[in-house]
Amino acid sequence: MNILADMLLTEPAPMAIWATLMLLTLPALVVLASPHNVRNPGRALIDTVGFLRRRAERRDAERLRRIEEAVQAARYADEVGVAAEQAGYAAQRWQGHWEAAGERVDAAWQAWRAADARWARSRATAAFGTPYTPKTPMEYAYRERFLHRAVQAAAVRGELPVAAVADALHGRNGWDARLHPAVQETVVLQASAAHLRRVHERAVEAERMAWQDSLRAGRNRDSLAREAAVATAHAEAVRHLIPLPGTAAAAFRPAFA
Incomplete structure (x- = not known):
């Protein structure tokens, strides 16, 4: 018995022959297993064939299911990989918007400080009075x-x-054409400093929003990159289940739109 077992375990040909004999004798075993089957062997053989067919159908259905899941995993890995790549480009663009917004903040700050300095000098000059x-x-x-x-x-x-041009032409919002030119110059410089201060404040707010957008884009990029890595690893693990084109097993591969 040990010699027979060793031969079946080490030699594939005897194992195949043994399996074939077992398959061929299965109908006889089914018939002999029940007195009812002995009395009606034809019905027993039909039932046996149906059982084997259903078993084969279940096996094929399970194989199709695994192939379909493998194909879906590969497709999802490709799609999420493309999405991660696009998210990377978007994150770069938002990073550029944030950097540009920071440069606008610096420029607005410099313009505001320069205007404020000119207004300060004009106030100092106006302290000496205006010529008659x-x-x-x-x-x-x-x-x-x-x-x-x-x-x-x-x-x-x-x-x-x-x-402000229309307001000055119509004398609105504090513009008074009757004032001395020296006073008018101070008023213009004051209005300029106030306007550039508001420009700077808006630039700071825009830079803050651009920074938040850049952070969100970076988080989205990182999340998709992690998801793409997991999906790719899963797809590689089940890729061997997908039949190669032109092989007999490819006939089991489901068709996808």
Whole structure:
């Protein structure tokens, strides 16, 4: 018995022959296993064939299921890999937006500080008073033209909003063309400093939002990268279950749209 067992375990041909004999004798064993089957061997053989067919169908269904799961795993790994790559590009773009916003904050800070310094110097000069000028219609016309030109020039340089030009033309929001040109200059510089301060505040807020967007994009990139790594590892583990094109086993591979 030990010699027979060793031969069956080490030699594939006797094992195949033995399995074939067992399969061929299975109907006889089924018939002899029950008195009812002995009395009706034809019915027993039909039942045996049906049992073997159902078993083969279950085996094929299980194989198809595993192949389908392997194909789905490979497809998901490819899709999440593409998504992770796109998330990486998006994170780079948001990083660039944040850096650009930081540069705008620095520029706005410098412009505000320079405007504030000019306003401080103008206040110091105005402390000495303004020269006397006769208040004639020509003088008022000159003062009006001076104010309009000063406001327009500041708006062109970005030191005042465009709306300030219309306000100065119509004497709204504190613009008074009757003031002495020296006083008007101080008023324009004050308005410029206030406007550039607000520009700086908006730039700081925009930079903060860009930083948050960059953080979210980075977290999304990292999350997808981890998910892609897990999906790729799983797909590689079950890739051997997918039949190669042109092989007989490929006939079991399900068709996917």
